[in-house]
């Protein structure tokens with residue numbers, strides 16, 4: 001555990017609490033809560049005795065039915081074709097189960113960089129090695145590099161589209177190529193898709209689990225956390241190859257026993273409301289995204305931000321030799337704005353920051369980006385004022 005990175009959100013969160021008035025462009029959450037029908041369903045569930053008991057390990061049959069229909073209609077995934085569904089306490093738990101079910105200690109899982117930090121942490125906690133593979137200048141997959149990274153110990157390749165932290169929507173061609181590479185080399189394709197509804201402009205999300213012959217080696221992971229403002233209720237789910245059922249159920253039974261019943265009742269109601277709930281928020285986010293991209297573009301040539309057509313993030317590249325954690329700390333203390341250093345996502349070569357714009361109202365985001373732009377200009381022009389994060393943390 002000591003070798004595993006500390007969750008960066010908590011570290012930045014502590015700095016924010018020490019600096020009142022800070023606008024956080026840090027955490028990747030949405031600003032809205034669940035549909036009223038979901039809250040009502042939870043309230044009703046609390047009055048039923050069954051809510052307080054253990055239920056099916058894989059999730060309530062009524063919820064699995066809804067998910068089956070949703071996967072068929074929206075993701076073109078037919079669960080009848082050799083797959084199973086498991087409801088989990090969020091997509092994070094689905095990922096942990098997938099790693100536990102497919103690896104033994106010493107195995108390797110390939111993570112395109114930038115990656116989602118909890119993926120690397122889960123792989124390392126399972127005693128495996130996260131193999132970092134670079135992407136291109138637009139954070140798109142590099143097939144040649146992925147292919148070259150496969151060894152006899154590789155068990156899976158992970159893709160996230162739309163991506164956290166870059167916001168990139170991965171091209172369908174590249175996802176098809178990864179899925180085919182996995183089939184050819186006997187690997188699993190772990191496809192994490194919690195931002196499936198969050199795409200802008202002409203960008204379209206595609207589920208690798210829908211590709212022909214994908215069912216036997218693809219684990220697709222989803223979440224209600226973002227789409228339905230459900231983060232605290234901890235509901236996600238995965239569709240995975242039938243032959244992993246024994247291992248997946250053992251992992252779930254050991255860690256969770258069953259997903260929380262009240263949350264599942266809320267999830268049933270949320271899925272009945274459906275994707276239409278999320279659509280207006282995504283339209284709103286599209287406008288906020290436009291504003292973020294325009295304001296950040298004014299940082300050129302000091303910094304640039306490759307196109308990000310999905311999720312609610314962009315990954316800003318700042319052309320400076322300064323350490324990103326030091327800049328992050330100074331942005332909070334001196335300019336009251338927080339972003340997450342790219343090092344947390346494996347961007348160790350250069351100075352990157354993830355900017356998250358899902359959690360705040362438009363005007364607050366505009367104010368926050370204004371502070372970020374002014375702060376970066378001031379700090380990068382006057383690097384001698386830098387105070388080391390570690391020095392400040394000493395008692």
Ligand SMILES: Cc1ncc(COP(=O)(O)O)c(C=O)c1O
Nearest residue numbers: 028090091092116164223225236
């Ligand atoms: C790529 C990715 N996967 C998984 C998660 C975790 O989602 P959940 O709340 O469903 O565990 C997040 C949350 O930010 C994420 O960005």
